[in-house]
Amino acid sequence: MAEQSSTGGPAASNEGPISRLIRAAEIDTRMLGMLAAMLVIWVGFDVISSILRPGGGGLFGGSFLTSRNLWILLVQTSVIAVMTTGMVLVIVLRQIDLSVGSMLSIVAVATGVLQVFDLGPLLGVGHPAIWIIAVVFAILLGAAIGAFNGILIAYGQIPSFIVTLGGLIAFSGAAFLIASGVTVAPMDKTFKLIGGNGPAASIGPLWSWALAAIACIGIGVAIVAGRRRRLKFSFKAKPVWAEVLSVVVGCAAVLGTTAVVNSYLYPPRVAERFALDNNIPIPPGVEDKSGLAICQAADKVVSCVDGLTFQTGYPIPVLIMLAVGLVMTFVARRTRFGRYIFATGGNPEAAELAGINTKRLTVTVFTLMGALVGISAIIASARLDAATTALGTLNELYVIAAAVIGGTSLAGGIGTIYGAILGALLMQSLQSGMALLNVDSAYTNIVVGIVLVLAVFVDQIYRRRVK
C-alpha cells in the first residue's frame, strides 16, 4: 500500500545515496527484495537445467528462461493468483478463508455438470450461449458460497477459521455428491479457451502490442494524475526524475513481458493445423503431417514447419489474472470500500466506533473472495478440460502462502495485491522449476515450505529495521 511505503517522514539524515534515491522515488524495497529473489531463482533454474540437459535454448542455455516456459509459468500461476488477490483483503480484515480450495472444487464440478450434462443436451453441444451461462453461473455460485461464509462469520459471530474449516471439509463432500465422484469432461469448446490451450486462446502479437501500448499510456496517465493530486492537496511530490523513472521502468516491464509472450511461437503441430484451417500456404519442403519422428533429425528435434511461424501473445487466463489484479488494486487503494477494509484490519474497534459497518464489510469481502474463487474455478476446469473433485485440493494453503510471501500480515491491516500476485508467481516458479529438473515432488514441498517461513522471517526483520 501507498500508506505503508510512503512513510518518508523525519528520518536520519546520514543515509547513503542509494537509500536516498530509494526514499525519493518511494520504491517499495520489500518488493525489490522479492524481485531479486525471483531473479536468483529463475537464473538458478536456467543454469542448473543447462547443466543437466544442455541445449534448452534459454538465456543461460537451460530450459527455464525460455519464452515457452515463462509463458506456461504465467498460465500455471493464474489460478492461484486470482484467488490470492481476494485472500489479501480477507487477511487484511484479520480473517482467514480456508475453504477456497473446496469451494473451487464444488464450483468447478457444478459448472462442469451444468454445461456437459444439462446445457449440452438442452441447447445442443457447442451452443454459443453455453460458455456465457457457465461463466456467469460459476461466478454467482462462488459469490453465493462466499456470502454464506461471510454471513456466518459476521452475523453468526463464529470465528472465520472455524466457519471456513467447516467449509473446507463440507464443500469437498458436496462436490463429490454433485457428480457422484465422476470426472466431468470435455468442457464446452469456447469455455475451454479460458484455460489458455490452443491458438484461439491467445490474443496474438498485434493485440498484445496494442494492449502493451495502452498499458504504457495508462502508467503515464496514472503517475501524472497522482502527481497532480498530491500537489493539489499540498503533499510533498516525488522529484520529477523519480516520476520519469517510474514511467520508464513500468513501461519497460510491460513491453518486456509482451516481447516474451509474443516470442513464444505456436508449437509446430499447432502451427501446421492453424495454417491448414486458415488456408495459409505452408512453405514447400516442410509440408508434413505424418508425425513427430519426421521432425526429428538424428537426436535433435527440429520444427516440422520451419518457416511457418505464428506468435502466440498473451493467453486469456493471464489477461484475466492481470485484469483481476488491476481491478483489485483499484478497489483496495482507490475506493472507500478498500480503505474501510484496511482501516478495520488496522484497528477493528476504532473502525466500528468511526461508523464503519464492519459486519456488512465482512460479508462483502467474503462474497468478493467467493466470486474470485468462481473465476479461478473457470480457469482451472477450462485448462484441464475436465472438472473433477480433485481440482482445488490444497489450493487454500497455496493461496494463503502466496499472500503471506507477498507481504500480507496475518495480524491484519497490511498487504498489497501486486505483492500477493508476485508471491504466487514465486511459488509457482519454484514448483515448475523443480518439475523441469525432474526433482521428486517431496523435495519441492520441502523447499516451498521453507521459502514460506523464510519469507515471513525476512519480512519481520525488515519491518523491525524500517521502524
Added chain:
Amino acid sequence: MKFKILTLLAGAVLISASSTAVMAAGKTIAVSWKTFQEERWKTDEAAIKKVVEAAGDTYLSTDAQGSAQKQAADIESLISQKPDVILVVAYDSDAILPSIQKISDAGIKSIAYDVQFEDPNALYITFDNVGVGRIMAQETLKVKPEGRYAFIKGDKGDPNATFLFQGMQEVLKDALASGKVKNVCETFTDGWKPDNAQKNMEQCLTSTNNGVDAVLSENDGMASGVVAALEAQGMAGSVPVTGQDGDLAAINRVALGTQLVSIWKNSIDLGTTAANAAIALADGTDATAIPGVAKFNGGKNKVEMNAILLAPTPITKDNIQVAIDAGHITKEQACAGVAAGTVPACN
C-alpha cells in the same frame, strides 16, 4: 438423485434381507464394506448380491463409513449373526487384523476383498496391480516399439504407484537396456491429481522440447491432465497415453483417439468371482481347491496367502463395446464427439 435412490433401495433390501436371515435355510454370506462414499462399491455390491441370492443364500452387509473403528464394531455385529463367510473390504489393512482374528476364532471363513490384509487364513481376491502396469507397457509397445517414453506416476505414498511402475519396468526392461526405449521423464504426482499431472507433463515437454513419443500415465484422472498438456502442443492423438479405472471421460478419450488405453477393472467380475468363492468356502470347499487360487506373498510383510488375482480388461478403440455391453458406460457417453467410421463401437 440417482445416488439417493440407490442408497434407499440398498437400505430397503438390506432391512428385508436381515429380517429373513434367521429363517433362511441356505448359507449366509456377509460383507463389511469400508465406505459407500465412492460410487464403485455399489457396483460390487450389486454383483455379489446377485450371485448370493441366485444360489438361494442370504446376503448381509454393513458400511463402515470410512472409519476403522466402526468397521471393527461392524464385524463384531456380523459375527454375532453367525454367517458362514465374511468378506471384508478393509478401511485400514493393519487395524483390521484383530477383527479378522475374531472371525477366525468364531470359526467363520474370511475373504480380503480388493484391499489386502495379511492374514494367512484369509483368501485374498483382487485385480493384479502389477499386471495393470504390465498391460499399460505392452499396449504402448505395440504402437511405439521404439521411442522416448514419459512416466507419470501416482502419489509416492501409495504402494500401488510403485507396483504399477514395477510392472511397466518388467515389460520394458529389454527395450530400455537396448536403448530402443528411452526414459525421458519420470515423476510422481502428488495425490494422483490431474492438474498436478498436467503441470508435470508441461514441464516434461518443455525440458525435452516436445521430445516425447509415448506417455505411461498410471491412471485415467492423470491421463486427462496429460492429454490437456499434449493438446496445447498439438500433440494429442499422435502420442499414445495410458490410464486405468475405466473413467467415463477416459473411455470417451479412447474413442476420440487422444488416449490409447484405459485398463478397466470390471467390478462386476470381481464381485462375481468373490461371491462364487464365498459360496464355495461356505459349502466347505478348501480354499486351495477353488479355481484360480494361487499362493501370493507380494504384500508389505510378505505373508503367504491364498489369492485370486483377476486380469483386468484393457479398453482400446477396438473393444469399447465390452464396457458398453457391461452397462458400465452408455454408447452416447463413450462416443460423444467421435467422427463416424473411426471406432467400431460407435457405428
